[in-house]
Amino acid sequence: MSAESEGMSRRTFLRTTLLGAGALAAGGVQMLTAPAASGKGGKKQVVERYPLFIPPVVSPAGLQLDARPELDVDVSGGTGKQLAGGWAYNGTFPGPTIVARQGDVATIDLQNFLPDETITHWHGMIVPHLVDGHPLQAVEPGHTYDYPAFTILPQQRATMNWYHPHPHFITGEQVAMGLAGAFIIRDADEDAIGLPSGSYEVPMVIRDAKFNNRGNLTFKRSKSGFLGDTPLVNGTVNPYLKVDQGVYRLRVLNGANARVFRVALSNGAPFTVIGNDGGLLPSAADVSEFEFSPGERLDLLLDFTGLPAYDPANPVVWMLQDLDEGWDLLEFRGTGATGASAPDLSSLPAVEVLTNPVTPAREFSFDGMSRINGREFEFDRVDFEVPAGQVERWIFTTGGNGPHPVHTHGAYFQIQSRTGGRGMVFPWETGWKDTVLLQDGETVEVLIRFDLDFVSEPSNGAPRPSETYLDGTAGYADPGLYLMHCHKLSHEDAGMMLNFRVVG
């Protein structure tokens, strides 16, 4: 069977199981039976499933991160049954999960063993420019970037951020090839709630990928966006996760290059959304499905009390699915053991509400596949300056070619409205966000404030740290230089990105 026809039949098969799930749910049946389909010639075939890979946890203090090509990244949950060529941080796909608390000091070195330049950006982290992973800081193959030590700031709320490459023109390739990882921040507000933890807290990097006929991760440049044909959770093909009968905290990230996922459970069970990009929401909301775009995160509680112990002879499972593509993302198998009880969500931490923006608002139009307000990114063109501490209204519009997941570095924002298109702000878009999905026909208004207290650092009169530009010339660090861009990585790479400077 050729790769193509195999893909076709698999696609058809998945659509069939999704329809089956819908039919079951409509009939009031609460669970979906594990998929089994008739292969060619009527032979029964069952998808081989692998345990969900959970990346190792590391501290950012003294962290050495290597980005390098690997011949044998395990995409089968550590079973060794399916290995792929790819690019990885510290040899795992995704890279290690960095976990830190407010006040911790991060000292990170990035070593570039890739064939191309790279730099790592800490998506969602509020850090000085020289730490931010601006493409200006990209280092050549064989070189190391020593990030200046940085403190996890008090305004950095507990959340799941992530890290990924950010060199100009080639971010899409490096992410598609496997470079990304989660960066979890803890704080006292979160501790006070007593959310499910340990094995009851599961980071989940959801993305799509393409494997070539030798089983290696591949990337194909395409202006309209790189779409894979295989969904992965934590780099695992056809994953399953064993769950106890209790509440889990699922920390999901869309780590895809271009794909928007619309996620639901096969049995229609609700997710309780407790947080997103910028941490916990002031109040929880139940949703039966959610849509999220590259760069966005959701913090979810899911109650598996009703899922019986897994019996291979008569498998009853819950399936996490992507409704748009009809993909099975992750199968939940019950252990029958008692799990975590539901936390008290009545006292989620309050979220400051931004108000009274200065006038006029700033407008940004995401047009074509490479332009913001008619212009493509240039390294040394700074498009505007933002005074620190002031609330501004930013308006995002598009002339088409969506989805455009709009992302800002250096600050979180609060979504005020979405008009046109889907015409609403969804429950998972409240609180603080750093990425918002702009679909064709939509206008999204946000309020934003840059709370950086290091825009003019160092304040002690010391010379600014020096910086070497890609062309080899020495320059000076620009402490307030940040990026805004489309997080569809092909658009970002093509130039749908701009520099702005936060000034003190």
Ligand code: C2O
């Ligand atoms: Cu996740 Cu500038 O990116």
Ligand code: CU
């Ligand atoms: Cu970012």
Ligand code: CU
């Ligand atoms: Cu875009």
